Amino acid sequence: MDGGYLLYSARGSGGVAAEAALALIGAPFEVVEASTFDPGDVESGDRVLAANPMRQVPALVLPSGETMTESAAILIRLAELHPEARLSPGPDDLARGAFLRWMSFVSAAIYSHYWLKDDPFRLVPDAALHAEVDRRIQDRISECWAIMETATAPGRFILGDTLSVLDLYVAVVSRFRPRRQRFYAAAPRLGEVARRVDADPRLSALWAERYPFEPGWDRL
Incomplete structure (x- = not known):
């Protein structure tokens, strides 16, 4: 293009x-x-x-x-x-370290699990074990969200009062299974941030087309 x-x-x-x-x-x-x-x-x-x-x-x-x-x-x-x-703190901003930390954390500690979760056969050939693999991955994802919750101090958004790409990243990844209801339970303050991103009028058309809030979208 x-x-x-x-x-x-x-x-x-x-x-x-x-x-x-x-x-x-x-x-x-x-x-x-x-x-x-x-x-x-x-x-x-x-x-x-x-x-x-x-x-x-x-x-x-x-x-x-x-x-x-x-x-x-x-x-x-x-x-x-x-x-x-203004979608990230600048290099000299005091929030830059936290921004890079949590962008990497979501990627490495949470998002990376979906490679196996989407297709357990990639590492676990016994189909009888797949339900247990799935359960353990979901538990680990929830645990990681809880760790992030305890180590951050969100304002309107995760790093304060200005929306960043970190907020977009969390809002999208937290919609993957185990879905938002479990995310809200594990990380209630991050959950409020995610809801705020969901409701941003600048993104309403995008969400409707690319990741719609269909009935039951926030549950298993």
């Missing part, structure tokens, strides 16, 4: 956080739909392969032609490239 971003993403995926960031920035972008987590969509992995050898979304092609993968890295870079949008 000339002059804009090309984003490999999918409805209901972690890529929606990058879509939300681009929407707030106001930059032109085009989405290539690639539901790589859907076993019924076998061609999605091929669509994203040129941008990401891991066959995963999101992957972002910048106007410069550079390609980026990994949700946290993409969100951090978008905020850096568009400082006028």
Whole structure:
């Protein structure tokens, strides 16, 4: 896309956080739909392969032609490239360390579990064990949200009174299973932040199209 971003993403995926960031920035972008987590969509992995050898979304092609993968890295870079949008603390901001810490934490301690959770056969060949694997992963995810809850002091948003890409990241990832009701129980103050992001009128059209609040969306 000339002059804009090309984003490999999918409805209901972690890529929606990058879509939300681009929407707030106001930059032109085009989405290539690639539901790589859907076993019924076998061609999605091929669509994203040129941008990401891991066959995963999101992957972002910048106007410069550079390609980026990994949700946290993409969100951090978008905020850096568009400082006028004020979607992250600057390098000299006292909140910068916490911002980088929690962006990395969500990626490494929480989001990373979904590679196995989405398809336990990747590491556990015995299907009889998959329900237990799923239960343990959900417990671990909830535990990690609780750890983040106790180590942060949210204001209107996680780092204070200004929305950042960290808030977008948490709002999207907390919608994955075990879903929001368990997230609210484990991290009630973070839950209030996520609700605030859900209700941001600048994102209402995006949520409706890309991650709609369908009946029962917040429950298992």
